[in-house]
Amino acid sequence: MRLAHVSLIARDAPALAEFYCTALGCSPRRSATRLSGAWVGRGIGLPGAEILSIWLNLPDGGAPFLEIQQFALNPGHPPPQPDTPGLRHLAFATADIEATARAILAAGGSQQGEITDLGSAEHPCRALYMRDPEGNLIELEQA
The missing domain is CATH 3.10.180.10 (2,3-Dihydroxybiphenyl 1,2-Dioxygenase, domain 1)
Known part of the structure; x- marks a missing residue:
């Protein structure tokens, strides 16, 4: 499967x-x-x-x-929040988190959070939550 x-x-x-x-x-x-x-x-x-x-x-x-x-x-619904039950976000791995965030902003998206390291000392993983123009959450990951 x-x-x-x-x-x-x-x-x-x-x-x-x-x-x-x-x-x-x-x-x-x-x-x-x-x-x-x-x-x-x-x-x-x-x-x-x-x-x-x-x-x-x-x-x-x-x-x-x-x-x-x-x-x-389409009756319309509020955009999901990071803690809303159900499908939460789309996650994209990127080589350059800052450049990808700028591209999202330039195309009409918005920033939800701040870049943070969600990994470990051995395996760092920088992450950032953004939103598309309709409010859907996008996670960017840079390992």
Whole structure:
């Protein structure tokens, strides 16, 4: 078994996909696809669901991939906090945490925390929490 993909629900899927491509080096995996019909509602348990689905390759180009979905009817929810139960964040390993943080800020993201060392003396690991433009948490790690 392997992880196939991670999905983010977006308010503006095309804009969020552009952010991940610009700031973090993701790339389109396929053309944006609209999913609708009774089969979609049955599959996800939300009758009448209509979804715009965008698949992005992660920077290393392998699996898993990132799926960004936008539902036609989106009631809106507050952004998750670092201690919110459920899926917490996407973590990206980077060779230069400061440069990656600057790219995220330049592309419309924001900074959540401060760079800190979460590793050990033998295996340091600098980490920083950021947010994408829709408030989703991104962890940057530099070993």
